[in-house]
Amino acid sequence: MRIQPNKATNRPFSETVIELFIRLCGISSILFVFGIFFFVFKEGASFLFNGLNLSEFLSSEEWYPTSLNNKRYGTLALILGTFGVTSLAMLMAVPFGLGAAIFVSEFCSPKLRETFKIVIEFLAAIPSVVWGFIGLTLMNQLIIQVFNAPIGLTMLNGSIMLALMSVPIIVSIAEDSLKAVPDSYREAAEALGATKWQVIYRVLLPAAKNGLLAAVLLGAARSIGETMAVLMATGHSVNIPTSPLSWIRTLTATIAAELGEVARGGEHYQVLFIIGILLFTITFIVNLIADLVIKGIRQG
Amino acid sequence: MYFRKNLIIFINLIAFVCINILFGCSSNSVGDSGSQNTKRSIIRNKGSDTMVNLAQAWAEEFNDLSSTISVEVAGGGSGTGVAALINGTVDIANCSRQIKEKEKQLSLENTGKEPIEYIVGYDALAVYVHKDNPISQVTIGQLAEIYGEDGGITKWKQLDVANSKCKSDKIIRISRQSNSGTFFYFREALLGEHRDFELGSLDLHGSKDVVEVVGRTPCAIGYSGMGYATEHVKMLKVSIDENAPYYAPNLDNVIAKTYPIARPLYMYSLGVPNGAAKEYLDWILSDDGQKIVEKLGFVPLTKN
Numbered sequence A: 001m002r003i004q005p006n007k008a009t010n011r012p013f014s015e016t017v018i019e020l021f022i023r024l025c026g027i028s029s030i031l032f033v034f035g036i037f038f039f040v041f042k043e044g045a046s047f048l049f050n051g052l053n054l055s056e057f058l059s060s061e062e063w064y065p066t067s068l069n070n071k072r073y074g075t076l077a078l079i080l081g082t083f084g085v086t087s088l089a090m091l092m093a094v095p096f097g098l099g100a101a102i103f104v105s106e107f108c109s110p111k112l113r114e115t116f117k118i119v120i121e122f123l124a125a126i127p128s129v130v131w132g133f134i135g136l137t138l139m140n141q142l143i144i145q146v147f148n149a150p151i152g153l154t155m156l157n158g159s160i161m162l163a164l165m166s167v168p169i170i171v172s173i174a175e176d177s178l179k180a181v182p183d184s185y186r187e188a189a190e191a192l193g194a195t196k197w198q199v200i201y202r203v204l205l206p207a208a209k210n211g212l213l214a215a216v217l218l219g220a221a222r223s224i225g226e227t228m229a230v231l232m233a234t235g236h237s238v239n240i241p242t243s244p245l246s247w248i249r250t251l252t253a254t255i256a257a258e259l260g261e262v263a264r265g266g267e268h269y270q271v272l273f274i275i276g277i278l279l280f281t282i283t284f285i286v287n288l289i290a291d292l293v294i295k296g297i298r299q300g
Numbered sequence B: 001m002y003f004r005k006n007l008i009i010f011i012n013l014i015a016f017v018c019i020n021i022l023f024g025c026s027s028n029s030v031g032d033s034g035s036q037n038t039k040r041s042i043i044r045n046k047g048s049d050t051m052v053n054l055a056q057a058w059a060e061e062f063n064d065l066s067s068t069i070s071v072e073v074a075g076g077g078s079g080t081g082v083a084a085l086i087n088g089t090v091d092i093a094n095c096s097r098q099i100k101e102k103e104k105q106l107s108l109e110n111t112g113k114e115p116i117e118y119i120v121g122y123d124a125l126a127v128y129v130h131k132d133n134p135i136s137q138v139t140i141g142q143l144a145e146i147y148g149e150d151g152g153i154t155k156w157k158q159l160d161v162a163n164s165k166c167k168s169d170k171i172i173r174i175s176r177q178s179n180s181g182t183f184f185y186f187r188e189a190l191l192g193e194h195r196d197f198e199l200g201s202l203d204l205h206g207s208k209d210v211v212e213v214v215g216r217t218p219c220a221i222g223y224s225g226m227g228y229a230t231e232h233v234k235m236l237k238v239s240i241d242e243n244a245p246y247y248a249p250n251l252d253n254v255i256a257k258t259y260p261i262a263r264p265l266y267m268y269s270l271g272v273p274n275g276a277a278k279e280y281l282d283w284i285l286s287d288d289g290q291k292i293v294e295k296l297g298f299v300p301l302t303k304n
Helices: A013-049 A054-059 A076-107 A110-124 A128-147 A155-179 A183-191 A196-207 A209-225 A228-233 A251-259 A267-299 B002-037 B052-065 B078-086 B101-111 B140-147 B181-191 B207-216 B251-255 B275-285 B287-295
Strands: B041-047 B069-074 B092-095 B115-130 B137-139 B172-176 B202-204 B220-225 B233-235 B237-239 B262-270
Touching (some): A076 A110, A076 A155, A128 A155, A155 A228, A183 A196, A196 A209, A228 A251, B041 B052, B041 B078, B041 B275, B052 B275, B115 B181, B115 B275, B137 B140, B202 B207, B207 B220
Parallel strands (some): B041 B092
Antiparallel strands (some): B115 B233, B115 B262
C-alpha cells in the first residue's frame, strides 16, 4: 500500500512561510536578471536597430564616440582588449589558484588550512580600486624596471591585477570541491599503492572536475566583469594588443569612463548600453559553454 | 558548502546595509533639525564638470559663511547647465564655454529673461613632460601633429629633442577620456573642429592621474590643469607658431591672455541677479571667492 503524503494541514505554519519566502527568493533572482537585461536592452535598443552599423561596431577598431564631424563606433580593439587581458590573467591565475587549492585541501594541517583560508578570503575583500591604484603606482614602476618598457600601464599589469583578484575565488571554490570528494576515494587509491601525486592527478582532479571548472569559469567571469582595476592599470588606450606590453582598453572600462559624462539618451549613451548588451552576450556564451562542458563531462 | 558561504556573505551584506541605514538616518535627522531653525533661501547651481569641484568648494565655503543662503551644486556638463537655465530650473549655470546666441534666444523665449554672463576665473591647460626630458617649449602646430589623427610626429627626435631617458624615443601620448571637458577643450585648441585625436593614446581618468603617469614615464607627454603640477614633471612653454614668442603657463601669462591654451570659466544667471544669487556671485568675484579659484588649481581673475 502506498503511503499518502501528508496534506499541508499537517505541516507547521512556519514551514509554509519559510517555503514561500525561499520560493520568492528564487523567483526574484530570475526577475532581477531579466529586469536588468530588459533595462540595458531598452536603453540601447533604438540605436541598435536604427542607425548603428553592426558589422562596423564589431569589426572596426576606430572608437571615436565624441568626434565632432565623424563619429565612429568600432569596438574591435575593446573586445580584443577584454579577451587579451582576461586570458592572460587566467593563464596566471588558474595554475596558481588550482595549485593553492590542492595544497590547502590535501597537504595542509587543519590549523594551517584555517589560517590560509582566512588570508585568501581577505585577499578577495580588497576593493578593486585599491588593486587599480597598486597597478598604477607600484606595478607600473616594476614593469618599467623589469621589462625595460617605456610605460608600465599595460595589458600585463592589468592581467596581474586581475589574476590576483580572481585567485581567491578560484582557490576557495576549487578547495571546496576537492574537499567534497569522499575520503573513501583517497583511501581506496592509497590502498592500491598510489603515491600522493597519483592520488591527486588520477583520482581527485577527475572526481572534482565539475567544481574545478566552475571555479575557473567564475574566476574568468570575475576578470571579464572587472572594471576599476583594468581602467587604472591597463593604460586605457584604444589599441589592438600585440604583446603583453601593449596598452589596451576593455569594454567595461570604456563604459565606466564614459557613461558618467555622456548626454542621457544620445547616440553615445546608447552605444555604451549596446556594449553592455555585448558584455551580457559574452558572459551568457561563457556560461552556456560551461554548462555544456559540464554536461558533457557528466555523460562521458 | 557554497550555500553556507553565500548565506554568510548575504547576512553580512544585510547587516552592513542595516547599519548604513541606521547611521544614515540618525545623521540625517540631526542635519534636518539643525536647518529647520533657520530657513535658508536656496540657490540652485548646475553645469560644467570641469568646474564642479570649484563650484562645490565655493558652495561649501559660502554655506559656512552665510546663515541665510544655501547653495546646491550639481555637475552634468556645460550643456546640461545651460539647458537647465533655459528651462528655468536653476538659478546659476556653470559653463566652461561661452553661451551660444541660439541658447540666449531660447532662454528669452522660454523664461522672458536673458542669461547674464560672469567670468569667474580661468582654466589653463599645461603641457606636461617628465622632468628629465630636455624639451622646454612646443608650438600648437607640433602638438597638433603629436596628438592629431594621422599626425606626423611620433618620435622625440622629430622635435629636435635628445630624450636620452626614453630608450624607444617613441612619444607616449597621455590624454583624457573622450568626453571630459578638458579633452574637448584641448582637442579644439589644437585641432579645431574638423580633426580628431589619433587613437592609441592613454586616456586616463582624471587630471591628477595624467600628471602622476607623466611623472613616472620619461617618454610621455600629457596635458592637464596647470594647478596639478608636481616636482616630477615639467610644464612646457607654448606658442601659437614657431615665429611667435613662447609663453609659460603661469598666472601672469594667463591673465595677460598671452598663454595660448587657456579659457575663461563662466557663470550665467537668469536675468539680472538679485537677492541671494547676487550676493553669491558678488562673493565669488571678491578676493575671498577668488582665493578658492587659485586653491583649486584654476587661475583667478586678478593676481592676489
